[in-house]
Amino acid sequence: MSLSLPLKDLAEESSLFRNRVLIAALGIALLTLALCARLVYLQFVSHEHYQNLSHNNRVNILPLAPTRGLIFDRNGVVLAQNVPSYSLEVVPEAVADMDALLNELREIVAIREIDEQRFRKALKRKKSFQGVPLRFLLSEREVANFAVNRHRFPGVDIQARLSRDYPLGTLAAHLVGYVGRISEADVARLDAVAYRGTSHIGKIGIERSYEGLLHGGPGYQQVESNAAGRTLRVLERTPPRPGNDLYLHLDAPLQALAEQALSGLRGAVVAIDPNTGGILALVSAPSYDPNLFVNGIEAARYGALRDSPARPLFNRAVNGQYPPGSTLKPFIALAALEVRLKQAGKKIFCPGWYQLSKGGRKYRDWKKRGHGHVSMTEALAQSCDVYFYELARTLGIQRMHDFLVRFGFGEKTGIDLPAEAAGLMPSPRWKRKARGKPWYPGETLITGIGQGFVLTTPLQLALATATLARSGERVVPRIVARAHHLAVDEETIFLAVRQPAITMQREKNWRRVIHGMVQVVHGPRGTARRSGLGARYRFAGKTGTAQVFGLRQEEEYKEKEVAKHLRDHALFIAFAPVKNPRIAIAVVVENGGSGSHSAAPVARRLLDQYLGQGAGQEKLASVASGAG
Amino acid sequence: MSLDSNEGLLIRGGPTRLQGPVRQRSLAQRLHIDPPLLLGLLLLSAIGLMVLYSASGQNSQLLLRQGVRLLIAFTVMIAVAQISPRQWCRWTPWFYGLSIALLLAVLAGGVMGKGAQRWLDLGVLRFQPSEILKLTVPMMLSAYLAERRLPPRTSRILIAGGFILIPTALIAMQPDLGTALLVAASGIFVLFLAGMSWRLIAGLGACAAVLAPVSWFLLHDYQRQRIVSFLNPEQDPLGAGYHLIQSKIAIGSGGLYGKGWLNGTQAHLEFLPERSTDFIFAVLSEEFGLFGAFMIFAVFLLITVRGLQLALQSQEPYGRLLGGALVLTFFVYVVVNIGMVTGVLPVVGVPLPLVSYGGTSMVSLMAAFGILMSAHTHRRLLSEGRRI
Numbered sequence A: 001m002s003l004s005l006p007l008k009d010l011a012e013e014s015s016l017f018r019n020r021v022l023i024a025a026l027g028i029a030l031l032t033l034a035l036c037a038r039l040v041y042l043q044f045v046s047h048e049h050y051q052n053l054s055h056n057n058r059v060n061i062l063p064l065a066p067t068r069g070l071i072f073d074r075n076g077v078v079l080a081q082n083v084p085s086y087s088l089e090v091v092p093e094a095v096a097d098m099d100a101l102l103n104e105l106r107e108i109v110a111i112r113e114i115d116e117q118r119f120r121k122a123l124k125r126k127k128s129f130q131g132v133p134l135r136f137l138l139s140e141r142e143v144a145n146f147a148v149n150r151h152r153f154p155g156v157d158i159q160a161r162l163s164r165d166y167p168l169g170t171l172a173a174h175l176v177g178y179v180g181r182i183s184e185a186d187v188a189r190l191d192a193v194a195y196r197g198t199s200h201i202g203k204i205g206i207e208r209s210y211e212g213l214l215h216g217g218p219g220y221q222q223v224e225s226n227a228a229g230r231t232l233r234v235l236e237r238t239p240p241r242p243g244n245d246l247y248l249h250l251d252a253p254l255q256a257l258a259e260q261a262l263s264g265l266r267g268a269v270v271a272i273d274p275n276t277g278g279i280l281a282l283v284s285a286p287s288y289d290p291n292l293f294v295n296g297i298e299a300a301r302y303g304a305l306r307d308s309p310a311r312p313l314f315n316r317a318v319n320g321q322y323p324p325g326s327t328l329k330p331f332i333a334l335a336a337l338e339v340r341l342k343q344a345g346k347k348i349f350c351p352g353w354y355q356l357s358k359g360g361r362k363y364r365d366w367k368k369r370g371h372g373h374v375s376m377t378e379a380l381a382q383s384c385d386v387y388f389y390e391l392a393r394t395l396g397i398q399r400m401h402d403f404l405v406r407f408g409f410g411e412k413t414g415i416d417l418p419a420e421a422a423g424l425m426p427s428p429r430w431k432r433k434a435r436g437k438p439w440y441p442g443e444t445l446i447t448g449i450g451q452g453f454v455l456t457t458p459l460q461l462a463l464a465t466a467t468l469a470r471s472g473e474r475v476v477p478r479i480v481a482r483a484h485h486l487a488v489d490e491e492t493i494f495l496a497v498r499q500p501a502i503t504m505q506r507e508k509n510w511r512r513v514i515h516g517m518v519q520v521v522h523g524p525r526g527t528a529r530r531s532g533l534g535a536r537y538r539f540a541g542k543t544g545t546a547q548v549f550g551l552r553q554e555e556e557y558k559e560k561e562v563a564k565h566l567r568d569h570a571l572f573i574a575f576a577p578v579k580n581p582r583i584a585i586a587v588v589v590e591n592g593g594s595g596s597h598s599a600a601p602v603a604r605r606l607l608d609q610y611l612g613q614g615a616g617q618e619k620l621a622s623v624a625s626g627a628g
Numbered sequence B: 001m002s003l004d005s006n007e008g009l010l011i012r013g014g015p016t017r018l019q020g021p022v023r024q025r026s027l028a029q030r031l032h033i034d035p036p037l038l039l040g041l042l043l044l045s046a047i048g049l050m051v052l053y054s055a056s057g058q059n060s061q062l063l064l065r066q067g068v069r070l071l072i073a074f075t076v077m078i079a080v081a082q083i084s085p086r087q088w089c090r091w092t093p094w095f096y097g098l099s100i101a102l103l104l105a106v107l108a109g110g111v112m113g114k115g116a117q118r119w120l121d122l123g124v125l126r127f128q129p130s131e132i133l134k135l136t137v138p139m140m141l142s143a144y145l146a147e148r149r150l151p152p153r154t155s156r157i158l159i160a161g162g163f164i165l166i167p168t169a170l171i172a173m174q175p176d177l178g179t180a181l182l183v184a185a186s187g188i189f190v191l192f193l194a195g196m197s198w199r200l201i202a203g204l205g206a207c208a209a210v211l212a213p214v215s216w217f218l219l220h221d222y223q224r225q226r227i228v229s230f231l232n233p234e235q236d237p238l239g240a241g242y243h244l245i246q247s248k249i250a251i252g253s254g255g256l257y258g259k260g261w262l263n264g265t266q267a268h269l270e271f272l273p274e275r276s277t278d279f280i281f282a283v284l285s286e287e288f289g290l291f292g293a294f295m296i297f298a299v300f301l302l303i304t305v306r307g308l309q310l311a312l313q314s315q316e317p318y319g320r321l322l323g324g325a326l327v328l329t330f331f332v333y334v335v336v337n338i339g340m341v342t343g344v345l346p347v348v349g350v351p352l353p354l355v356s357y358g359g360t361s362m363v364s365l366m367a368a369f370g371i372l373m374s375a376h377t378h379r380r381l382l383s384e385g386r387r388i
Helices: A008-045 A047-058 A098-106 A113-125 A138-153 A184-189 A205-209 A212-214 A252-263 A299-307 A326-340 A378-380 A385-407 A428-435 A441-448 A457-468 A508-522 A560-563 A595-612 A614-625 B005-010 B015-019 B035-055 B061-080 B085-109 B116-120 B129-146 B156-172 B177-194 B197-214 B221-231 B242-254 B280-313 B316-343 B358-377 B383-387
Strands: A058-064 A078-090 A133-134 A154-163 A178-181 A200-206 A219-225 A233-236 A245-248 A268-270 A281-283 A346-350 A353-355 A362-364 A372-374 A478-486 A490-495 A540-547 A568-574 A584-590
Touching: A008 A047, A008 B177, A008 B242, A008 B280, A008 B316, A047 A058, A047 B242, A058 A233, A078 A138, A113 A133, A133 B383, A138 A154, A178 A205, A200 A205, A200 A212, A200 A346, A205 A212, A252 A268, A252 A281, A252 A595, A268 A457, A268 A595, A281 B242, A299 A595, A326 A378, A326 A385, A326 A457, A326 A540, A326 A568, A346 A385, A353 A385, A362 A385, A362 A441, A372 A378, A378 A385, A378 A508, A385 A441, A385 A457, A457 A508, A457 A568, A457 A584, A508 A540, A540 A595, A568 A595, A584 A595, B035 B061, B035 B280, B035 B358, B061 B358, B085 B129, B085 B316, B085 B358, B129 B156, B129 B177, B129 B316, B129 B358, B156 B177, B177 B316, B242 B280, B242 B358, B280 B316, B280 B358, B316 B358
Parallel strands: none
Antiparallel strands: A058 A219, A078 A133, A078 A154, A178 A200, A219 A233, A245 A478, A268 A281, A268 A584, A346 A372, A353 A362, A478 A490, A540 A568, A568 A584
């Protein structure tokens, strides 16, 4: 080509080229300036912004779950604790042949079909460097076996976690409750930030109602992680704040005794310290093992518990609603004294039945032959129905209702458990509203003996008994006595919550009724006199027998049908010692027959045990109060 | 030819040089090497290796491979510099024809083009005939235009345009729009330096402005996606915009002085994709800060300015046009790469010359500098041509 080069004006060409290069240089300068400006903007002007972004990129905040607080009874017996539980985890990226690995592992630890399925599912979700759990709850033997063979399994390791454990099993299961894995329903009620590292939450019982104290506060660690999310190192660590340990009012031996007394039966026992409202025992029989629920209960097992006719999951002590039967009579007597009914001061003749009007329906006494002429004390001791029919008729339903609600009947007690039933204290107004029907005079009569519409929970009965024992001083029942914060060694003491006391126009009204209740157990003709025999302290009680038959569906009481029905519920309320009472008890034995036969002996055993320690002093005290 | 005694006279034109004996020629002159340019290139390579060591996660094997490539590339440069521009000019049509044939072979062989989805793949080494076109297109144009007097007539410009358009279209069909545009640019630079009239430049510019919106419809989806993600990277922070966001974070978080060598968190924690190749400038900016970025930019400028200076001093039209165009192309690489990494230009797969990990483009680039040196040091071609 160059051979055919024609003559050219070299100088002109050179200057043209120089011109063009200069223009290009100008363009280069402009572009340089623009890029430098951009760099200054990114690295100087917006440096802080990008530095933050970079920091957020690499630094991950990982939550550290706090250790859940322990639960103790009043003497430090452990009711709920955290124990290490071992799980087997596999890091997929370290495993070349997963099938071969699983086959080899099978020789050492049991891997069920369901374990493998769950594992394979999780394998797809997790990143290859994250451990995937293969087996939970390894036994000690399996842990030891694996430890010896660990060298054979690179990428497989044992992880220890803390798992909730209830060492006493079924003991106080309804009261302590249990924790379980956080469900979708739980998510709605919890603080997402505080629970970021937590897997379990209180589901029921104290575990639920004191969740806030038990859970503690989460800690955090700042870790540096790469784009794939792999943690490279820990930059900073804020330890979690452990949850509070709870000390209950509960007396574990007393609880154990009560559960033993009710073994094989269905029923409930509530024991309260009348001075503080502290729950000493709270039994619902039959019970269940809360440990089953902690790491997920198998469907079949849960179904068996749920569908069992004995309803072990149901907390009868606070949610069971029973007609109080004759255990309501002391309160009716008090009402009569308070409004100064003439009848309360004199003897009433009991022929064995009662009629509202001549030729009308006969309301029968439990004793066919009748009690004859009975005073209030005698009526209480012998549980004369006719006497209380008469009191109820004279009081009328409205006055009875107004008086009894002051003892907490028909209202929730405010106990520190997540759920409780309110019971029912009927009134004409309630009946009109709920049933759309007028109140019948006959219903007033049966309300006087704790039948009909009236329903109480064992807890309500125990609480009303405690109020009676303290001559009207009312407290809110409490399960937890104090919370101990381990980290700062601080103690929160839950003081007794007192409610306005019930004042009587005459203080001696209390003594008259209590005297009648003492005669129930210590009187010669008392219904529970056999349970009072040989007691080294004086106590007051009242038997009750409640018809099981659903009276609420009946407009009128049909005596004959009920009499042939299933066995009645047996009830007993008591407190002791009579002077300076330290314990008030309500016992309900479902279909237990009569209160005196099946419920009162239970109460007696509990009283013996609870008051047993200071028997000598108790004896003195009871002797001193003998006159009262 | 190197024994030509007139050389000293024509090089500097200074009277002092006239007195200098022929024997005094330095080694660099005998090797047809320009020491300042070589120094700049060596400096750039050294910085590049240092940054690459950090960007690759201190992978010494990778560093070794890059070192071997640099060695080859510098050898190619020196070898190319030994051959006179006249010879290159003579061979040019053959080279051009061969490179077009290779392009056709690629199209026929069905080797697929670049897709944005390959971005997370690291260091894919491919032989790309399109890289050769970055050299042969300006060579062809320079040879064609240098035949006649400059500035060229419009008819010759149209033919020259054809020389550009054919390979550009073929590369765009691969499809590799970024390379196609850069190849076209290298050709257009020759036209520009040859003195193409401003009226024509303005007319072409207007045409491009009109055609740009039309071309949107001719683009592939991934190409549109790149432009969209360039305009609004936050729209899809984990998809196509991810690299851009992470790259800006890397650069911005570097600040004035940087996080220090080997301490760039964006790069080492693998947030930054393509950190050894296209986005290596972000690693440098993160670890050495604004000052480091300015430093390497200064080296790029030094090379560019010295390159243009060499082209200016060259008296021979072929070498002059070609050398100038290649230097401008080199600078455009730098601008496009840094512009892309800092988010002022759309993401196109253009490596940072001599710094990014990779082979093909490095060899063709150094060959270009070899031609430039050849054009500068073999300046007696003109006199020889006259004699012939």
